[in-house]
Amino acid sequence: MKVTKYSGEQIEFQKDKLIRSLKKSGANDFMVSEIFQLIEPQLYDGIPSKKIYKLAFQYLKNYSNAHAARYNLKSAIAALGPAGFYFEKFIAKIHEYLGFKTEINLRFQGKCVSHEVDIVLLKENVVTMIECKFHAGVEAKSDVKVPMYILSRFNDLKDRTYEMFGDMRYIDSCLIVTNNKFTEDALAFAKCSHLKMLSWDFPHQNGLRDIIDQLKIYPITCLTTLTIAEKEKLLAENIIITKDLLSDKSKLEKLELSKARMKRVLTEVNQL
The missing domain is CATH 3.40.1350.10 (Trna Endonuclease; Chain: A, domain 1)
Incomplete structure (x- = not known):
């Protein structure tokens, strides 16, 4: 089965590569196995790699925001642009x-x-x-x-x-x-x-x-519990890494999140 990369190039689907990327997120063997079983029936010849990534990200998020955040790391770093x-x-x-x-x-x-x-x-x-x-x-x-x-x-x-x-x-x-x-x-x-x-x-x-x-130095852009606009506001306040939120919670308070959302954000940060 072929997978279509972002560039349009088609390569053979590599199950092991997907498994490794899921494990790097911190997911255990049981979670990885379950997620792959959910993804496998949705695969087809020529499927965009971006679609596989989105499926894996969503299923990981159902288990843990922190796992999804780590899985999303490369895209999160790319979100530190556009100028760099x-x-x-x-x-x-x-x-x-x-x-x-x-x-x-x-x-x-x-x-x-x-x-x-x-x-x-x-x-x-x-x-x-x-x-x-x-x-x-x-x-x-x-x-x-x-x-x-x-x-x-x-x-x-x-x-x-x-x-x-x-x-x-x-x-x-x-x-x-x-x-x-x-x-x-x-x-x-x-x-x-x-x-x-x-x-x-x-x-x-x-x-x-x-x-x-x-x-465990993760960019603020990897957090799944904040919107893009909220992350951009934090970047503008010089909050670059997730640990910055633990040392200066006042910046997070400026986003005027509900107590429930604030708790979810800090839980994700602490789990990273």
């Missing part, structure tokens, strides 16, 4: 939880031209610049032109000092982050050029998805 500014803040938040100091949206004068830098990190006296490549489409990939371009920027910046973290410092290394995937050529070029790369599934077992699940 909130994605940059999300990546900075992740690195703060990893023990880095962060500064975002900086402008530095390189040897040749001026550059905007998305994020700089400081840990153990090492400064790393992060360039974020955000894609609103869930299947878009960053090709080799991305690391080639960013390498040229890094080379223009690395031999000068800049005021960061209360001192004059060099930029020691460069990390490129995308919410989707890199092409094989992009990864090969980055390895050859000593650029660090972080994508949805790279490095293996330590990609963006793995780090998010390990740290």
